[in-house]
Amino acid sequence: MEEERLQQERLEQGGEVFRALADPTRRALLDSLFGHDGQTLNELCEGFPEMTRFGVMKHLSVLAEADLVVAVRQGRTKRHYLNPVPIEQVANRWISKYAARFTSALVALDDHVVAGQETEESRRAELG
Amino acid sequence: MSLTAHVYQIYIAATPEQVWSAITESEWTKRYFHATSYVEPPQQGRRYLTVVADGRPAVDGVIEEMQPPAEERAGRFVQTWHTRYDPELEQEPASRVEWTVENAGDGLTRVRLVHGNLEQSPLTWENVKNGWVWVLNSMKTLLETGHPLPRVRDDQTVIEAANA
Numbered sequence: 001m002e003e004e005r006l007q008q009e010r011l012e013q014g015g016e017v018f019r020a021l022a023d024p025t026r027r028a029l030l031d032s033l034f035g036h037d038g039q040t041l042n043e044l045c046e047g048f049p050e051m052t053r054f055g056v057m058k059h060l061s062v063l064a065e066a067d068l069v070v071a072v073r074q075g076r077t078k079r080h081y082l083n084p085v086p087i088e089q090v091a092n093r094w095i096s097k098y099a100a101r102f103t104s105a106l107v108a109l110d111d112h113v114v115a116g117q118e119t120e121e122s123r124r125a126e127l128g
Numbered sequence: 129m130s131l132t133a134h135v136y137q138i139y140i141a142a143t144p145e146q147v148w149s150a151i152t153e154s155e156w157t158k159r160y161f162h163a164t165s166y167v168e169p170p171q172q173g174r175r176y177l178t179v180v181a182d183g184r185p186a187v188d189g190v191i192e193e194m195q196p197p198a199e200e201r202a203g204r205f206v207q208t209w210h211t212r213y214d215p216e217l218e219q220e221p222a223s224r225v226e227w228t229v230e231n232a233g234d235g236l237t238r239v240r241l242v243h244g245n246l247e248q249s250p251l252t253w254e255n256v257k258n259g260w261v262w263v264l265n266s267m268k269t270l271l272e273t274g275h276p277l278p279r280v281r282d283d284q285t286v287i288e289a290a291n292a
Contacts, residue, residue, distance in 0.1 A: 037132050038132035079132075083137045089265070
């Protein structure tokens with residue numbers, strides 16, 4: 001039972017993250033926090049003059065649901081921080097294993113090209 | 129870039145008590161935290177020192193707060209953080225690491241880690257940034273599966289894992 005539940009969780013892991021990242025405004029909010037972590041709602045709103053305060057709040061709450069943004073209360077101010085943990089988990093689970101194939105294929109291709117050039121060069125040197 | 133706190137949050141399928149042990153007891157830390165352990169069990173208000181496997185110092189400081197999780201109450205473990213594992217980082221003043229361990233329902237525990245007071249410690253700020261993600265993931269993996277993350281995860285291991 002426990003094993004099944006964990007298995008299910010593993011499969012669903014990342015769903016909320018991908019949904020949260022699907023929206024360009026939310027990605028822009030994350031970029032804003034990446035550039036300057038720990039912003040208040042007011043500070044974040046300044047970077048998005050075309051959006052209402054309510055709009056920014058709504059997007060922030062989706063990011064918080066996905067655990068991508070963590071709000072920390074410090075006295076009377078609430079600051080928003082980028083949480084890198086879920087992105088790393090998604091990258092490990094869904095990206096690196098697929099990307100690694102391309103990376104290794106490219107490394108092999110690169111070796112091949114370099115080797116080819118060397119043979120070409122040595123051949124030319126011999127001819128010269 | 130201004131040096132504000134680093135904040136991390138992770139959900140672990142374990143009880144708050146298990147997570148608390150993993151944070152505060154050497155038998156656990158040495159399995160997921162770069163093989164570091166507390167020289168003496170940490171106590172509130174006392175200094176602490178952690179060492180790496182061969183006994184060289186890793187981190188020292190003061191345990192400012194140590195309140196285990198209880199029914200309806202989050203656990204809090206607050207330690208000042210003075211790096212000893214690197215001579216350059218060692219020159220920087222102590223920063224502060226705050227762990228909050230909270231029941232998130234359904235056998236799930238939420239761990240929040242805030243590494244702050246880093247304004248005077250730009251090298252430490254940069255150094256711990258990605259390190260904590262690995263440590264937290266390693267702790268989660270250990271508590272959920274009984275095995276920590278492999279010690280070294282460079283591109284080669286990723287490639288090998290993908291091709292396996």
